[in-house]
Amino acid sequence: MFSLSALAIRVPTPVKQAVKDRLYPALLPEGETAPEWQLQGWDGKWHRLQKGWSILVFYPADDTPGCTRQLQEFQEHYAQLRDLGCEVYGVNPAEAQSHQAFAEAQGFDFPLLTDRGGSVARSYKASIPIGFKPRIIRTVYLVNPERKIRLANRGAPSVQAIIRSIQALQQATKGGM
Numbered sequence: 001m002f003s004l005s006a007l008a009i010r011v012p013t014p015v016k017q018a019v020k021d022r023l024y025p026a027l028l029p030e031g032e033t034a035p036e037w038q039l040q041g042w043d044g045k046w047h048r049l050q051k052g053w054s055i056l057v058f059y060p061a062d063d064t065p066g067c068t069r070q071l072q073e074f075q076e077h078y079a080q081l082r083d084l085g086c087e088v089y090g091v092n093p094a095e096a097q098s099h100q101a102f103a104e105a106q107g108f109d110f111p112l113l114t115d116r117g118g119s120v121a122r123s124y125k126a127s128i129p130i131g132f133k134p135r136i137i138r139t140v141y142l143v144n145p146e147r148k149i150r151l152a153n154r155g156a157p158s159v160q161a162i163i164r165s166i167q168a169l170q171q172a173t174k175g176g177m
Contacts, residue, residue, distance in 0.1 A: 023128055024128060024137055024154070025125040025128070026125060027125055027139070027152040027153075027154065028124060028125055028141070028149050028152055029149070029152070030148075030149050030150060030151065030152060031148055031149065032148070032149050033147050033148060033149075034049060034054075034124075034141065034143045034147045034148065034149050035120070035123040035124060036048070036049060037049060037120040037123070039089075039091065039113035039114060039115055039120060040096070040113065040114055041096075041099070041111040041112060041113050041114075042096040042097070042098075042099035042100040042103060042111075042112055042114070043096075043100070043111075044096075045111070047089060047111055047113055049143065049147060050087060051145050052085040052086065052087060052145050053084065053085050053086035053087070053142070053143065053144060053145060053166055054086065054087050054088075054089065054142075054143045055074070055081070055086060055087070055088045055089065055140065055141070055142055055143075055162065056089050056091055056124065056140070056141045056143065057070065057071065057074060057088065057089065057090050057091065057139075057140050058091050058092065058121050058124065058126035058127070058136050058137065058138065058139040058140070059071065059090060059091070059092055059136065059138055060092065060135070060136045060137075060138060061092065061094065061136075062092070062094050062098045062099060062101070062102035062112070063098075063101070063102050063105070066138070066156070067138075068102075068106060069156070070138070070156040071090055071106065071108060072106060073156075073158075073159045074088050074090075074110065074159055075106065075107065075108050075109065075110070076159070077159045077160070077163060078109055078110055080163060081159075081163065081166075084163065084166050084167065084170070085145075086166060087110065088110040089110065089111055089112075089113055090108070090110065090111070090112040090113065091112075091113045091115050091120060091121065091126075092112075092114075092115060092121075092136050093114065093115050093116060093117065093118050093121070093133070093134065093136070094112075094114065095114060096114055099112035099113075099114060117134070118133075118134030118136070121134055121136055122134065124139065124141060125139070126139035137154065138154065138155055138156060139152075139153070139154055140152075140153045140155075140156070140157055140162070141153075142162060142165060142166065144169065150165065150169055151165055
């Protein structure tokens, strides 16, 4: 029996990367103003880009191994991120019930937001259209208090590296750079 996932495993990494480079939209560049958004969390509260530091984690699906690991790492460092004045937002098109079950099962303290139709993911270049549904591309953005993008990354960058970036950027700002 033919399996697309079995075939994908056999494709050499450089070929996979070449395909991604052709299909995936370019990330928003560092220094660009982050697009505005307003999304609802599973608890019914509305969220928007705040005046402090923000991390937007666009992830493909609730309760999948890769997404769970990535968001668990943000949870492990969430207190430290909050101490740096940074909020974390998990974003994907799943409905509130899915987000609630996922957040409660994993003990996430940060909001998981519903991006119905994927408009926010599209504005952040974190999705590709496949059929009638957007396919979310695992993407992380760090946005500073002036709403400027300070880090844009595909995949699951180390949260410790993001923390070091925030610390360095905050230190540079204090030093007048």
